[in-house]
Amino acid sequence: MQMDLRTVSIEPLRHTYSHIARRFGDKPASRYQEGTYDLQATVNFHYRPTWDPDHEIFDPARTRIKMADWYAFKDPRQFYYGAYTLARAKQQDAAEATLGFVETHGLVDTLDAALRERAARLLLPLRHVAWGSNLNNASVCAYGYGTAFTQAFIYQSMDQLAIAQNLTRVGLLLGGDEALDQAKDDWMNADAWQGLRRYVEDTFVLKDPYELFIAQDVALDGLLYPMVYEAIVGGVFASQGGTAIGLATQFMSEWFGETKRWADATVKTAASESADNTAQIEHWVTHWRDRAAAALRPVAQIAVAEGADELIAEQVEQFNARMAKAGITV
Amino acid sequence: MDMKATSGKKLGLKEKYRHMTRGLDWEPSYQKKEDIYPYMAYEGIKIHDWDKWEDPFRLTMDSYWKYQAEKERKLYAIIDAYAQNNGHLNVTDARYLNAIKLFLTGISPLEYMAHRGFAHAGRAFPGAGPRVACLMQSLDEIRHAQTQIHALSNYNKHYNGFHDFSHMLQRVWYLSVPRSFFDDAVTAGPFEFMVAIGFSFEYVLTNLLFVPFVSGAAYNGDMGTMTFGFSAQSDEARHMTLGLEIIKFILEQDPDNVPIVQRWIDKWTWRGYRVLTLVGMMMDYMLPKRIMSWKEAWEVYFEQNGGALFKDLARYGIRPPKWLDQIAFDKDHISHQAWATFYQYGAASDFHTWSPTDDELDWLSKKYPDSFDKYYRPRLEHWREQAKQGKRFYNTTLPQLCQVCQIPMIFTEPGDPTKTCYREVDYLGEKFHFCSDGCKEIFENEPEKFKQAWLPVNQIYQGNCFPDGTDPTVEDFEPLAKVLEYYHVNFGRDNLDFEGSEDQKNFAAWRGMATTNE
Numbered sequence: 042m043q044m045d046l047r048t049v050s051i052e053p054l055r056h057t058y059s060h061i062a063r064r065f066g067d068k069p070a071s072r073y074q075e076g077t078y079d080l081q082a083t084v085n086f087h088y089r090p091t092w093d094p095d096h097e098i099f100d101p102a103r104t105r106i107k108m109a110d111w112y113a114f115k116d117p118r119q120f121y122y123g124a125y126t127l128a129r130a131k132q133q134d135a136a137e138a139t140l141g142f143v144e145t146h147g148l149v150d151t152l153d154a155a156l157r158e159r160a161a162r163l164l165l166p167l168r169h170v171a172w173g174s175n176l177n178n179a180s181v182c183a184y185g186y187g188t189a190f191t192q193a194f195i196y197q198s199m200d201q202l203a204i205a206q207n208l209t210r211v212g213l214l215l216g217g218d219e220a221l222d223q224a225k226d227d228w229m230n231a232d233a234w235q236g237l238r239r240y241v242e243d244t245f246v247l248k249d250p251y252e253l254f255i256a257q258d259v260a261l262d263g264l265l266y267p268m269v270y271e272a273i274v275g276g277v278f279a280s281q282g283g284t285a286i287g288l289a290t291q292f293m294s295e296w297f298g299e300t301k302r303w304a305d306a307t308v309k310t311a312a313s314e315s316a317d318n319t320a321q322i323e324h325w326v327t328h329w330r331d332r333a334a335a336a337l338r339p340v341a342q343i344a345v346a347e348g349a350d351e352l353i354a355e356q357v358e359q360f361n362a363r364m365a366k367a368g369i370t371v
Numbered sequence: 372m373d374m375k376a377t378s379g380k381k382l383g384l385k386e387k388y389r390h391m392t393r394g395l396d397w398e399p400s401y402q403k404k405e406d407i408y409p410y411m412a413y414e415g416i417k418i419h420d421w422d423k424w425e426d427p428f429r430l431t432m433d434s435y436w437k438y439q440a441e442k443e444r445k446l447y448a449i450i451d452a453y454a455q456n457n458g459h460l461n462v463t464d465a466r467y468l469n470a471i472k473l474f475l476t477g478i479s480p481l482e483y484m485a486h487r488g489f490a491h492a493g494r495a496f497p498g499a500g501p502r503v504a505c506l507m508q509s510l511d512e513i514r515h516a517q518t519q520i521h522a523l524s525n526y527n528k529h530y531n532g533f534h535d536f537s538h539m540l541q542r543v544w545y546l547s548v549p550r551s552f553f554d555d556a557v558t559a560g561p562f563e564f565m566v567a568i569g570f571s572f573e574y575v576l577t578n579l580l581f582v583p584f585v586s587g588a589a590y591n592g593d594m595g596t597m598t599f600g601f602s603a604q605s606d607e608a609r610h611m612t613l614g615l616e617i618i619k620f621i622l623e624q625d626p627d628n629v630p631i632v633q634r635w636i637d638k639w640t641w642r643g644y645r646v647l648t649l650v651g652m653m654m655d656y657m658l659p660k661r662i663m664s665w666k667e668a669w670e671v672y673f674e675q676n677g678g679a680l681f682k683d684l685a686r687y688g689i690r691p692p693k694w695l696d697q698i699a700f701d702k703d704h705i706s707h708q709a710w711a712t713f714y715q716y717g718a719a720s721d722f723h724t725w726s727p728t729d730d731e732l733d734w735l736s737k738k739y740p741d742s743f744d745k746y747y748r749p750r751l752e753h754w755r756e757q758a759k760q761g762k763r764f765y766n767t768t769l770p771q772l773c774q775v776c777q778i779p780m781i782f783t784e785p786g787d788p789t790k791t792c793y794r795e796v797d798y799l800g801e802k803f804h805f806c807s808d809g810c811k812e813i814f815e816n817e818p819e820k821f822k823q824a825w826l827p828v829n830q831i832y833q834g835n836c837f838p839d840g841t842d843p844t845v846e847d848f849e850p851l852a853k854v855l856e857y858y859h860v861n862f863g864r865d866n867l868d869f870e871g872s873e874d875q876k877n878f879a880a881w882r883g884m885a886t887t888n889e
């Protein structure tokens with residue numbers, strides 16, 4: 042018997058899951074909502090972690106930030122896995138088309154040799170910074186609390202792995218694997234990079250997931266990305282005939298434009314919860330911003346012989362304005 | 372620096388991938404390695420050279436995104452069409468829905484736990500190769516949790532028992548079986564976690580979990596479940612490869628690792644096997660159209676496939692897991708013992724149970740010639756008779772639970788299916804109870820851990836499973852009603868017999884609308 046089931050009009054018993062209905066009412070819910078809210082266990086844990094017996098498996102006491110409800114956080118991009126993957130696949134396609142254009146037209150070979158060398162010296166050690174960020178964001182995902190907060194960190198972590206891999210490709214384009222070896226050597230030994238490497242290694246031992254988020258995604262990335270990809274690649278290099286470098290690193294600048302909206306929302310939600318949160322975040326932001334600015338100064342000097350101080354000052358000013366909008370005065 | 376022309380030598384794939392992973396890593400000098408990776412020593416596993424790790428799959432993020440995005444596009448197109456076309460009315464019989472309720476409440480939240488667990492493991496390992504593989508799996512696992520929740524969302528709109536899966540996992544008595552299994556794994560150290568989940572669960576036992584559900588869906592007209600199952604398969608292939616690679620890597624690194632890993636294999640095969648009791652019951656009783664019996668599945672997917680695997684691992688000094696002789700004996704029994712339990716406790720569950728039809732009883736007699744007619748069929752027929760007379764049997768005394776697997780004491784002595792198996796241990800002046808030698812030995816190896824278990828029945832007795840503000844001293848206090856309220860199980864809708872349920876009535880009415888002119 043052939044049934045035409047489409048003709049059946051059925052009144053559903055309910056429009057969404059009960060835990061979603063308790064939050065938003067019983068009405069059709071988005072995939073972000075159903076895939077996010079209350080997914081993480083909060084009560085009746087069976088055993089304490091052998092690796093951290095002072096806490097439950099998921100425990101809001103791992104951070105000094107206090108939230109009445111950790112599901113107050115909301116990703117403005119509404120990324121659940123499907124939305125995230127589709128967005129990244131699209132961005133990657135666009136970035137590859139651009140990179141392909143640079144390659145087939147031999148645009149890198151048209152670069153002035155000195156500029157090409159400076160670009161490599163600046164950009165390639167950054168693949169190690171991204172690799173560090175992959176680790177840090179995995180930490181926040183693992184030890185943070187509540188899916189609305191933690192989910193975006195696995196995306197951020199894998200984005201940073203992708204950025205490290207993208208920069209590796211750019212490096213191979215600029216100077217083959219010798220350029221990568223040189224960059225690694227600089228990262229390990231050159232004076233210009235030791236402040237930044239120390240910064241990154243110091244964040245590896247942070248235990249508070251929210252502080253780690255501030256140190257990595259807010260302070261460091263908040264200064265590094267606009268400085269490197271907007272001011273230096275998009276400004277200084279472009280004005281010196283280096284448009285090709287901007288094309289080759291398009292993914293990173295677009296990625297930062299998108300992810301900073303999420304970072305801002307994540308700061309704003311926690312800060313607007315209480316004066317204590319605000320004060321704590323202001324303390325962390327100030328501390329890590331100052332350290333990041335100091336660590337980035339010698340890096341900026343690789344690209345601009347003169348004016349590194351002004352460049353950093355501009356970045357800090359922009360960063361402070363951005364934080365003010367999120368409710369953080371620094 | 373001498374810059375090469377772009378047209379310089381091309382790198383091989385392997386070399387290129389090395390630049391994309393280990394080439395990114397460095398030896399830290401501003402912080403000590405033990406402080407950056409603090410969980411590497413305490414389990415006693417010795418790793419001398421992380422570079423000996425062979426990357427089982429060389430997948431860079433750009434290819435990952437493209438490949439996965441394509442799968443997501445296809446999957447959600449099918450989920451949408453299935454919902455729009457009322458595809459749920461195509462399932463063989465509304466009883467089938469209870470199998471996927473079990474999946475959504477018992478398995479999907481564990482996919483989420485796997486996501487967090489692999490993030491933790493990936494963060495913990497100092498090697499670039501295992502870190503990338505674990506974090507990629509962490510990303511896949513949140514995919515599995517979400518695609519399952521999304522695919523089953525339309526069932527939730529039309530049927531009972533799906534509606535509060537995350538809340539229930541943390542409270543409902545039998546759901547502490549799968550939950551404590553995963554809590555046990557993530558509270559273990561990162562190496563044990565990898566042997567527990569990456570190897571024992573994803574590699575050794577995975578077919579016994581996913582084949583029954585995915586084929587069960589295919590056999591019973593459930594396109595929605597089938598589609599997410601198939602879509603996850605290529606992820607699973609990567610996870611299995613990782614599971615095998617990690618265990619070989621650990622074993623090759625130091626001979627001192629062998630006895631530790633052996634103990635974990637023993638523990639996690641037994642723990643996993645106990646959880647699979649629920650799957651065995653589902654296969655033998657809950658699929659209107661059966662795929663194969665639990666016993667057959669165990670023989671194909673464990674005894675044959677697993678046998679070959681352990682032959683292969685013998686060269687590392689690893690022997691097959693303990694207690695296999697008991698499992699081999701029990702394969703004639705556990706699914707029947709479990710169904711009988713759920714049938715009796717059908718008032719306290721979030722899905723429906725029922726009496727099997729004659730056809731189904733005959734199928735079971737044929738599949739279990741040595742046990743079913745002798746031990747189990749008469750009781751089922753008796754219960755069915757009772758139900759026909761309006762005296763459907765509901766057991767209201769709470770059963771004792773095993774301290775480790777948390778299943779009620781329903782299993783029988785090895786070799787004697789008429790005698791319930793009880794074991795106990797005195798630890799620090801307290802008595803602990805176990806369903807088997809396996810669970811007892813697991814406790815004895817880690818008493819400090821397992822004495823913490825949140826046992827649902829004990830918690831009810833201690834008054835911890837009532838809604839806030841409940842006063843158990845009032846007259847006419849009905850503990851079961853209050854416990855169900857705490858569980859968010861809607862009495863008369865989510866629980867009790869399938870016969871007479873809202874699911875049964877609605878399904879029949881909606882199907883009728885499609886096949887008649889009313």
Ligand SMILES: [Fe+2]
Pocket residue numbers: 482485511512515
């Ligand atoms: Fe999974």
Ligand SMILES: [Fe+2]
Pocket residue numbers: 645773774775776777778805806807810
């Ligand atoms: Fe047990």
